[in-house]
Amino acid sequence: MGVGTILKAKRIVIMAYGMKKAEIVKKTVEGEMSTDVPATFLQTHGDVTFVMDENAAKDLTRFETPWIVGDCEWTKDLKRKAVVWLSQKLNKPILKLADRDYNDNGMSEILGEGGAYEVNIKMFNHFQHTITGWPGANEMRMTPIVLKELIQIRKELSFLVHIQTMTGSLWEVLFCAW
Structure with a gap:
């Protein structure tokens, strides 16, 4: 047939x-x-x-990026996934995303009253607290890396970190600290 x-x-x-x-x-x-x-x-x-x-x-x-197709229910996990997606799509660190970036990519609903600044800080802090010094964080739990230890005062420092999400999968996310 x-x-x-x-x-x-x-x-x-x-x-x-x-x-x-x-x-x-x-x-x-x-x-x-x-x-x-x-x-x-x-x-x-x-x-x-x-x-x-x-x-x-x-x-x-x-299913992969529902905010592109239309309205969606913004759970915490979906917000995190969307912000990481946006960061990777625009090749910008999370802390450098602007209101316009969210608006241009169908994500204006998650901005709320504080705008991109508040969303970016919340997301950055969430991911920062998932970073450990041990790959996979399985065998030996080490204390989270303190951002202050990584900051170089005279220059902006960009670093690539692996973040273990709640599901256990690894995402590479470019963070920028200053």
């Missing part, structure tokens, strides 16, 4: 389950139409339903 035959159907239901399907689901739902991924032509059909689990949907924009 070819794509042309499938597209003649009144209704199409596509099911995908598991992390191994995440890449093809993203290409099918959000990608450009291409003969390399024939399922992308389903985007032209008027009645297609995609049924998938969270693992298969994990790479879709509405």
Whole structure:
């Protein structure tokens, strides 16, 4: 059965389950139409339903970066993820992000009354307190690195740190201290 035959159907239901399907689901739902991924032509059909689990949907924009697609519920974890994403996207340290950066990237809702300054300080402090001197912080708990010990008074100091998130995955985040 070819794509042309499938597209003649009144209704199409596509099911995908598991992390191994995440890449093809993203290409099918959000990608450009291409003969390399024939399922992308389903985007032209008027009645297609995609049924998938969270693992298969994990790479879709509405799950990976929901603030880009529209309104979202800003939990603490989602705010952290969004600020790190913004920092990496703009190649700016968290403390250098401005109101305009948030506004231009669909994240104005998290600014609140204090603006970017307050959000940046809260996020920086959160991540700073997760830094330890021991890789992975598993075997031996060391005291958090004190920012004051890392600051060089005469020049701005930028450093790359690995931060262990609450889920245990490592993110590289560029911090800038002055």
